[in-house]
Amino acid sequence: xxxxxxxxxxxxxxxxxxxxxTGAAQVATKSFQLTAGTPVPVGEFEAVGSIPGCTxxxxxxxxxxxxxxxxxxxxxxxxxxxxxxxxxNEVLPPSGSGxxxxxxxxxxxxxxxxxxxxxxxxxxxxxxxxxxxxxxVASVKPMQIAGPAGAVTAGQxxxxxxxxxxxxxxxxxxxxxxxxxxxxxxxxxxxxFESSKLRACPGDSGGPAVDAQGFITGVAxxxxxxxxxxxxxxxxxxxxxxxxxxxxxxxxxxxxxDFLIAYDSIDGKHRVYEVDRASGNINQRLNPSAAWQHIxxxxxxxxxxxxxxxxxxxxxxxxVYRYDGTPGRWTKVGGPAKELYGTRAGLFATSPExxxxxxxxxxxxxxxxxxxxxxxxxxxxxxxxxxxxxGDGVFRYDGTPGxxxxxxxxxxxxxxxxxxxxxxxxxxGDLWAYKGQPNQWEKVGGPGKSFTVGSSVxxxxxDGSAVYALSPARTWTKLGDxxxxxxxxxxxxxxxxxxxxxxxxxxxxxxxx
Numbered sequence: 001x002x003x004x005x006x007x008x009x010x011x012x013x014x015x016x017x018x019x020x021x022t023g024a025a026q027v028a029t030k031s032f033q034l035t036a037g038t039p040v041p042v043g044e045f046e047a048v049g050s051i052p053g054c055t056x057x058x059x060x061x062x063x064x065x066x067x068x069x070x071x072x073x074x075x076x077x078x079x080x081x082x083x084x085x086x087x088x089n090e091v092l093p094p095s096g097s098g099x100x101x102x103x104x105x106x107x108x109x110x111x112x113x114x115x116x117x118x119x120x121x122x123x124x125x126x127x128x129x130x131x132x133x134x135x136x137v138a139s140v141k142p143m144q145i146a147g148p149a150g151a152v153t154a155g156q157x158x159x160x161x162x163x164x165x166x167x168x169x170x171x172x173x174x175x176x177x178x179x180x181x182x183x184x185x186x187x188x189x190x191x192x193f194e195s196s197k198l199r200a201c202p203g204d205s206g207g208p209a210v211d212a213q214g215f216i217t218g219v220a221x222x223x224x225x226x227x228x229x230x231x232x233x234x235x236x237x238x239x240x241x242x243x244x245x246x247x248x249x250x251x252x253x254x255x256x257x258d259f260l261i262a263y264d265s266i267d268g269k270h271r272v273y274e275v276d277r278a279s280g281n282i283n284q285r286l287n288p289s290a291a292w293q294h295i296x297x298x299x300x301x302x303x304x305x306x307x308x309x310x311x312x313x314x315x316x317x318x319x320v321y322r323y324d325g326t327p328g329r330w331t332k333v334g335g336p337a338k339e340l341y342g343t344r345a346g347l348f349a350t351s352p353e354x355x356x357x358x359x360x361x362x363x364x365x366x367x368x369x370x371x372x373x374x375x376x377x378x379x380x381x382x383x384x385x386x387x388x389x390x391g392d393g394v395f396r397y398d399g400t401p402g403x404x405x406x407x408x409x410x411x412x413x414x415x416x417x418x419x420x421x422x423x424x425x426x427x428x429g430d431l432w433a434y435k436g437q438p439n440q441w442e443k444v445g446g447p448g449k450s451f452t453v454g455s456s457v458x459x460x461x462x463d464g465s466a467v468y469a470l471s472p473a474r475t476w477t478k479l480g481d482x483x484x485x486x487x488x489x490x491x492x493x494x495x496x497x498x499x500x501x502x503x504x505x506x507x508x509x510x511x512x513x
Contacts, residue, residue: 040161040176042090042100046140048161048176048208049088051128055162055207056086057216058142061135063244064107064128065145066206067219067231068115071126075116081109084128089176092139096290103137105130110243112236122189124221124231126206127243133250139290143208146215150234152186158211160193160230162204162220190229191218249480252285252494253292253503258301259496261489262308263418263454270492273310275302277501282312284327295327303342304489305360311347313340320349322364333364343379344417345397350374357386371402378416380434385421387414394423394434407438417453418490419470424451431459444474454488467495479506 040048047058054070064086072080087104107130114123134140152158163176184194191209209218209230218230233240253259258275272285273295280298285291299312299321310323312330320334337349347360348370355373360366374386384397386404394408411423421434422444429447434440448459448468457470460483467480483495487503494505 037177037179040178045161047143051084054205057208060142061133062130066126068111068124068126070206071109075121080111084109086128096139121221144215146217146234147237152191152217154183154185156183158209160209162207188235191232193228249504249506252505255501256503259487259503260304261492262304263490270490303340305342305347307344341377344381345379345384376414378414380416380421381418415451415453418455419453452486452488455491458486458488458493
């Protein structure tokens with residue numbers, strides 16, 4: 001692996017011009033051995049690809065990170081390219097199987113607006129916004145960038161990845177290479193390595209420095225003698241996020257009548273299910289690169305319980321079924337039901353005869369009565385809550401049949417998941433968050449057409465013209481325009497088009513799919 005910087009010749013020419021002849025000779029005769037560089041095995045660092053002359057990395061389905069000097073002729077914004085192709089080598093096709101291929105997608109270039117203004121190659125970042133999502137042409141998982149808390153420290157070991165020239169003389173590239181190197185010093189302006197094993201070679205600029213958790217912490221920028229500098233991404237995280245927020249939503253589903261998002265809070269993975277609007281059949285998608293797969297149906301309704309198990313109610317409401325994980329294979333687990341409630345606290349069903357609430361024990365055809373009827377039931381991750389039939393009180397289930405504690409007053413609706421328990425005021429329509437103690441609630445928003453909860457709260461404006469998300473700081477951010485419905489699960493946010501009923505998701509790989 002070599003660590004190339006575009007315009008390095010210009011840099012060295014300036015360096016030689018201002019140094020005494022003895023110093024220039026010392027620099028010119030330095031020998032850089034690449035004994036620590038090793039080829040990247042197929043299947044590893046697949047998101048690291050290239051743009052012409054440089055290394056670049058896929059950081060979401062339509063966003064590629066590289067160095068600004070890879071797309072600009074100097075240390076500044078003058079003459080920068082506006083379009084670049086991004087290439088991935090030896091990746092699987094979207095199906096996830098078959099022969100590995102090389103794919104390329106053109107995209108628009110966005111350069112950091114402060115590039116070069118504060119000094120040589122400062123803010124050396126550029127993004128390529130691809131013209132189509134990468135999952136349409138390849139089965140590859142984008143890498144994540146380090147956030148504001150991801151500062152690098154001296155003594156930390158990072159893995160540098162690039163596809164530049166190799167060897168002491170920067171000979172022909174040997175393909176994608178990686179090298180573990182210890183950080184000599186680090187600060188807001190640069191992550192620096194002092195090592196005779198590094199040698200500037202064409203092609204490595206823009207490549208990532210990766211920490212032990214797999215996050216990109218810096219981008220290859222420039223070299224001065226044996227001192228190599230990567231620009232830290234955590235200092236520029238907000239800029240990257242602001243650009244990615246402008247990309248918009250990606251079409252994820254054909255016209256649907258419902259859309260379900262399963263989220264495993266342990267491994268942070270999502271699975272999604274769509275209910276076909278025409279047939280009522282249900283299809284699954286295990287990752288964004290995979291095709292939709294028919295698994296069953298039709299059904300009256302489908303729900304997710306215990307964080308990911310899929311259950312369905314027969315079209316006539318006559319039986320409850322559990323999906324066994326193999327397309328077409330379902331096990332009958334219960335008899336007739338009026339409504340199904342899938343929560344992280346378990347699967348619940350109401351009796352079609354009297355509305356009583358029953359809990360599935362986990363063994364087919366074995367259910368335990370919880371209590372009488374209720375208007376709605378949700379959980380906040382492990383505890384079941386119910387809204388009384390008349391909507392005049394919110395209650396917490398204490399774990400024994402008939403055992404409930406009132407935790408709130410009247411509500412028009414309740415919502416819950418990992419983000420917590422929320423209720424809508426029947427008078428004003430305002431949204432309130434439960435603070436964990438009976439009858440202690442906090443107002444977090446005004447009225448909305450509808451709300452849904454995952455790791456955050458997502459809501460539609462009263463007229464359905466905009467989608468908003470509630471942050472942990474209790475502020476609302478606009479995510480998109482008009483929608484018929486919104487869906488949230490884990491950290492994934494999706495919305496249904498009011499015109500076509502197609503489902504669009506907000507940059508799925510930003511949430512660690």
